[in-house]
Amino acid sequence: MLTALKVRLYPNKEQQIALAKNFGCCRFVWNHYLNKTNTQYQEIGKGLSYCDMAKDLTQLKKHEDFLWLQEASSSALQQSLRNLEAAFRNFFEHRAKFPKFKSKHKKQSVRYPAGFSIKKNGIQLPKLGIVKAVISRKISGKIKSVTVSKDSTDKYFAAMLLEIEDIPTTKEGKISGVDLGLNSLVTVFDGETIYKVEPIKPTRKYAK
Known part of the structure; x- marks a missing residue:
């Protein structure tokens, strides 16, 4: 079973700068491949798959004009591509609207699918070190991913x-049904026998 826990982070100045780079790189990757997928779909009627985008991203990061992409976590960039592929799939399966371009003026977020761990004073994140966090309760279970966000x-x-x-459920006792009626105040059925509770005097009085 999956559940979520949201905690407050307190990154220092250096970590805030690093997070800003991660936000920007992930936003760029989303917008770049959203545009590239739209263009290809218009040309040949077929968009880019995650594998297509991931291969292209590997080459893009080596280009002299995009070397700054290497400053971000590679797993976070790849996660942006997975998110984009999922967004297209949800659109074509009529579960969501068409993917939109991301803006730097709105809420920023980056998802880390790997390379994180819980430490005594916070959360260790790729290329950030330990970011101070307020964790209110003990974390049980396996952490699948960590999404860091910055609000307005x-x-x-x-x-x-x-x-x-999964929490096991126990099934003990009989199945019961309770019905409120007019002729009887309460009718109870335990799966075998029906019990009726007759209206008390105040009930008869105010029912009139």
């Missing part, structure tokens, strides 16, 4: 996706 008030948060064991 410049506050930072981390949403952790946790995989925990």
